[in-house]
Amino acid sequence: MTAPSDLVPPAAARLASPDLLRSVFRRHAAGVAVITACGEAGPVGFTATSLTSVSAEPPLVSFGIGTTGSSWPAISCTDHIGVHILGEHQEELAATFARSGADRFGPATSWREGPERVPVLDDVLAWLVCRVVGRVPAGDHRLVIAEVVHGDPTGTGRPLVYHQGRFNGLRD
16 A cells, blocks of 8 residues: 555646636536525525535525625625525526626516515525525635525426536436
């Protein structure tokens, strides 16, 4: 057996950097969600691939948000957020909420005011309204932890996924 100090990294190994992290995570398929909130100037939202189920008891979820993003000011002080699981038929909606400067709640977006005044998107696979219980500093992002208070899992269809820098549907 070789001692750890004698191991040589593979030729393609690179030192840690933002580009390395992005390159590795392009290979990680992730579900696509849209996070929404009611801001002082109206509804805000963004596309997230960092959504995670944290705990069943109590029911907690988490997601990351960049502190330079347009939605951060509202997310940083709101009590409640919406979490929407997108279907493969919602690629354009995902792209709209991911695009900087887009009119995310314009005429092309079908939504309504839900519990706790949270914007709830129509025709999604599932949605939750959650009470924010923590915002943890994490580099240039914040990890938001939120407790589920309302939801609807009854949408139909297959999930939208993000892989290799593109939105895709699942394949059989």
